[in-house]
Amino acid sequence: MMTTMSFSFKKFTFIISLLLLQSPVAFSLYNKASFIHPASPKSHSSVDSVATGYGLFDNIRNKSANKVRRKDSTNLFSKKKKKVAGSAGSTKIQVKLLKDIAGTGQTGSVIMVTPAFFNNKLRPTRSARMVSDEEVAAERSQSAAAEQSVLVAERELQDALADTMVVIKRKAGPEGHLFGGIGPKIIMNALSEKHPNELWKKNKKIKVQELSDAVNEKIIKGDIKEIGNFIAKIKISDDIVSKVGISIEKEA
Numbered sequence: 001m002m003t004t005m006s007f008s009f010k011k012f013t014f015i016i017s018l019l020l021l022q023s024p025v026a027f028s029l030y031n032k033a034s035f036i037h038p039a040s041p042k043s044h045s046s047v048d049s050v051a052t053g054y055g056l057f058d059n060i061r062n063k064s065a066n067k068v069r070r071k072d073s074t075n076l077f078s079k080k081k082k083k084v085a086g087s088a089g090s091t092k093i094q095v096k097l098l099k100d101i102a103g104t105g106q107t108g109s110v111i112m113v114t115p116a117f118f119n120n121k122l123r124p125t126r127s128a129r130m131v132s133d134e135e136v137a138a139e140r141s142q143s144a145a146a147e148q149s150v151l152v153a154e155r156e157l158q159d160a161l162a163d164t165m166v167v168i169k170r171k172a173g174p175e176g177h178l179f180g181g182i183g184p185k186i187i188m189n190a191l192s193e194k195h196p197n198e199l200w201k202k203n204k205k206i207k208v209q210e211l212s213d214a215v216n217e218k219i220i221k222g223d224i225k226e227i228g229n230f231i232a233k234i235k236i237s238d239d240i241v242s243k244v245g246i247s248i249e250k251e252a
Helices: 002-022 024-034 058-085 115-122 133-161 184-194
Strands: 093-097 110-113 128-130 165-170 177-182 207-213 224-226 228-235 241-250
Touching: 093 115, 093 133, 110 115, 115 128, 133 241, 165 177, 165 184, 177 241, 184 207, 224 228, 224 241
Parallel strands: 165 241
Antiparallel strands: 093 110, 093 128, 177 224, 207 228, 228 241
């Protein structure tokens, strides 16, 4: 009898198990509790709240990580851009050239250069020095005063040469041909002796610009080779020109 009851209990248990497996609720509980998702990102279900060992809060974790990663990369990129924009390499310094530098400037020029160009090329060769705005302003003021002083001296020389007649005596033949020509250098020496002025030596721009015959105003190319009266245009500066009379006489 015990054997019969034991067999009946096992049979009863088996039937109950079958009935439970056929129930949708039981099948669902069994499925959720025992099914393990494959370890593949594409096969993750939208329901990831079951403690399966795979996919537990993975979607939430991945979304949060992606947000943090994007935020960090954006901040890093912004910091890099800001650093480049404000880097010391983009700042230029003011220097005064002490030598003529091809493609850069001439002696005395005040220019802006990069620190690297100054430290690597200009300073080692002593081609430039750094200057402040105050130094530049002071030098410009001194330069303007000096230019004004020169301009005054040039005007004074122009007034002194106006209506001047310089007499130069030379040996000449019976027909008035000179034994040797009278060129710009002889004329300039005669003018500097008659009208002493520091500009004759300081200003290298002063020169005889043109010679012409005083009678027919014919331009003379080269030296004067005849006795007679002539007109010389003396260039004192780019904007100041004076006319002087030159009389060539036969030396006794």
